[in-house]
Amino acid sequence: MVDHILAVSDLTLRYGDQTALNGISFEVPRFEIFSIIGPAQSGKSSLLRILNRTIDFNAEARVTGSVLLDGEQVLTTPHVHDLRRKVGMVAPLPVGLPLSIYDNVAFAPRLAGVKNKGDLDGLVESCLRQAALWDEVKDRLDQLGTRLSGGQQQRLTIARALSHSPDLLCLDEFSIAIDPVTTMRIEEVLRELKSKLTIILVTNLIQQARRLSDRTLFLWNGSIIEQGTTEAIFSDHPANSLTFDYIRGAFG
Amino acid sequence: MKPAIARSSITPRFSETPAIARRLLEERIARRLLAGVLTASLVPLFAILIYLVWQAAPMLSWGFLVESPRDGMRSGGLWPALLGTLYLVGAALAVATPVGILASVYLNEYARPGRFSRIVNLAVINLAGVPSIVHALFGLGAFVAFAGFGRSILAASLTLAVMSLPVIIASTTEALKSVPQSFREASWNLGATRWQTTRHIVLPNALPGIFTGIILMVSRTAGETAPVLFTGAVFYKSIAGGDLFAYNLLDQCMALSVHLFTVSTQVPNVPEALPYAIAVVLVATVLGVNALSIALRVYLRSRKNW
Numbered sequence: 001m002v003d004h005i006l007a008v009s010d011l012t013l014r015y016g017d018q019t020a021l022n023g024i025s026f027e028v029p030r031f032e033i034f035s036i037i038g039p040a041q042s043g044k045s046s047l048l049r050i051l052n053r054t055i056d057f058n059a060e061a062r063v064t065g066s067v068l069l070d071g072e073q074v075l076t077t078p079h080v081h082d083l084r085r086k087v088g089m090v091a092p093l094p095v096g097l098p099l100s101i102y103d104n105v106a107f108a109p110r111l112a113g114v115k116n117k118g119d120l121d122g123l124v125e126s127c128l129r130q131a132a133l134w135d136e137v138k139d140r141l142d143q144l145g146t147r148l149s150g151g152q153q154q155r156l157t158i159a160r161a162l163s164h165s166p167d168l169l170c171l172d173e174f175s176i177a178i179d180p181v182t183t184m185r186i187e188e189v190l191r192e193l194k195s196k197l198t199i200i201l202v203t204n205l206i207q208q209a210r211r212l213s214d215r216t217l218f219l220w221n222g223s224i225i226e227q228g229t230t231e232a233i234f235s236d237h238p239a240n241s242l243t244f245d246y247i248r249g250a251f252g
Numbered sequence: 253m254k255p256a257i258a259r260s261s262i263t264p265r266f267s268e269t270p271a272i273a274r275r276l277l278e279e280r281i282a283r284r285l286l287a288g289v290l291t292a293s294l295v296p297l298f299a300i301l302i303y304l305v306w307q308a309a310p311m312l313s314w315g316f317l318v319e320s321p322r323d324g325m326r327s328g329g330l331w332p333a334l335l336g337t338l339y340l341v342g343a344a345l346a347v348a349t350p351v352g353i354l355a356s357v358y359l360n361e362y363a364r365p366g367r368f369s370r371i372v373n374l375a376v377i378n379l380a381g382v383p384s385i386v387h388a389l390f391g392l393g394a395f396v397a398f399a400g401f402g403r404s405i406l407a408a409s410l411t412l413a414v415m416s417l418p419v420i421i422a423s424t425t426e427a428l429k430s431v432p433q434s435f436r437e438a439s440w441n442l443g444a445t446r447w448q449t450t451r452h453i454v455l456p457n458a459l460p461g462i463f464t465g466i467i468l469m470v471s472r473t474a475g476e477t478a479p480v481l482f483t484g485a486v487f488y489k490s491i492a493g494g495d496l497f498a499y500n501l502l503d504q505c506m507a508l509s510v511h512l513f514t515v516s517t518q519v520p521n522v523p524e525a526l527p528y529a530i531a532v533v534l535v536a537t538v539l540g541v542n543a544l545s546i547a548l549r550v551y552l553r554s555r556k557n558w
Binding site for chain 1: 364365366434435437438439440441442443444445448452453456457
C-alpha cells in the first residue's frame with residue numbers, strides 16, 4: 001500500500017463559463033517528485049492555486065470535487081492559513097518580497113509568532129543552506145532580497161517556501177527565468193529535499209521532468225491525458241499517442 | 253552614361269530625403285511649441301508670487317507673525333489667524349488621514365471587485381468634486397447644529413476632514429494599486445492573512461504615494477474659506493501673541509483665509525500692504541507644510557525596496 005500525501009478526485013475548475021480543469025483525479029505518493037507537464041493554458045498553474053487555496057482570490061473561480069491533503073479536505077477547510085503553511089509555493093518568476101534577505105526567510109515564521117532571535121537565526125540559516133544559497137549571502141543578510149540576481153532570488157523563494165516547514169513543495173516552472181547552471185543547482189537541491197518532503201513540479205521543460213521526477217502527469221486542455229511512472233511515460237510506447245507526440249516535440 | 257558605382261560613392265549615406273526633412277521640421281516645431289506652453293504656464297505662477305511678496309514687503313516682519321492684530325485689524329500681526337489655520341488643518345489631518353487610508357485599504361484589499369466597489373469608487377470621485385460651499389452647509393447642519401459642537405475648531409476641522417476624505421481615499425487607492433500584485437500573492441502563499449499582507453507588505457510600499465494625497469489635502473484645506481466661515485472661524489479673537497496653546501478645540505478661532513477675506517472687504521482704511529502680507533503668510537504656510545511632507549516622501553522613496 002503506497003502512502004499518498006495528496007489525493008485529488010474528480011476536480012473541476014471553472015472560470016465563469018470556461019472550464020479550466022475537467023474532472024481530473026490523481027494521487028501523489030509521499031517523498032517523491034511528481035511532475036505535471038503540458039502546454040500553456042492546460043490548467044497546471046490553476047491546479048497549484050487550488051492546492052493552497054489562493055484560487056479563492058479569483059472571484060470568478062468555481063471549484064468542485066475533492067482534494068485531500070494528508071486526509072484533510074482542502075477545498076472546504078476553514079483553516080486556510082494553516083493549509084498554506086503546509087504547502088510551500090514557488091512562483092515562475094522569482095518574487096523577492098521588498099524586504100532584506102533575512103526578513104524574506106523570517107517572514108512566515110514571524111507571522112506564526114516565532115520571536116526568539118536565536119530560533120529565527122537558526123531557521124533562516126538552515127532554510128538558506130537547504131536552498132544552496134547560504135554561502136553566497138551569509139555576509140549580507142541585511143541586503144534587499146530584490147537586489148539579488150534572478151537565480152539567487154529563485155533560491156531565496158525556495159528558502160522562503162521551506163521556512164514554514166511544508167509537507168508539500170510546489171514549484172511552478174521555477175526555471176523559466178534563470179540560466180541552465182543555476183537550474184541544475186536547484187534540481188540538485190530538489191533531489192536532496194525529496195527525503196524530507198514531497199515535491200510537485202510543474203514544468204514546460206520535458207527533459208527536466210524526465211531527469212527529476214518519479215512520476216509524471218500529462219495535462220492537456222484541463223484533462224489528464226496520461227499519468228504514470230516517469231519511466232513509462234517517457235518510454236517508446238506510452239499508453240496514449242498524444243503523450244508520445246508531445247514528448248517527442250511533435251506539438252506543444 | 254555614368255556608371256552606377258560612381259553615383260553611390262558621391263551620394264551621402266544618410267541623405268536628407270524630403271520625408272525626413274519634413275519630420276525634422278515637425279520635431280523642431282513640436283519642441284518649441286511644448287516649451288512655449290510650459291513657459292506660459294509657469295510665468296503667471298512666478299508673477300503671482302513675486303507680485304505678492306513685492307506688495308507685502310513693507311508689512312513683513314517677525315512681529316507680524318507672532319503678534320495679535322491692533323487698531324481694529326489695521327496694524328499689529330496675525331498670530332491668531334495663523335495659529336487658527338494650523339489648528340484647523342492639523343485637526344482635519346488627524347481625522348481624515350487614518351479614516352481615509354483605512355477606508356481605501358478596505359476598498360482595495362478586502363472588498364470583492366464588483367458592482368458595490370465600483371459604485372463606491374464612483375461616489376468617491378464625485379464627492380471630490382462637490383463645491384466647498386456645499387460641504388460648508390453640511391458641516392453647519394451636521395457638526396455645529398446636530399452634533400452640538402457649536403461653531404468651533406472641532407466643527408470646522410471635521411467639516412474640512414469630510415471635505416478632504418475623498419481626495420485621500422482616491423490617492424491612497426492609486427498608491428495601493430501601484431504595489432505589484434505578485435507581492436501580495438507571495439505573501440498569501442506564505443500563509444499570511446490579508447491584514448498581515450496589508451500591514452507588512454502593501455502599506456509600507458504604498459506610503460510615498462499616500463503622502464502625495466496628504467500633501468494635496470493640506471494645500472486644499474489650508475486655503476478653504478467657506479467651510480470654516482460657516483462652522484467656526486470668527487472676525488476677531490483675542491489670544492496671547494506667540495502662544496502655541498492659545499486655542500482649545502471648542503473655541504472659535506481666526507483663520508488666515510477668512511482673515512484675508514475680512515481685511516480686504518470688511519475693514520475700511522487698512523494699509524495697502526496688509527492683505528498681501530496675509531496672503532504671503534498663507535502661501536508660505538501651505539508651502540511649508542508641503543515641504544515637510546515632500547521631504548518625508550523623498551526619504552521614504554529613497555528606502556524604496558524594488
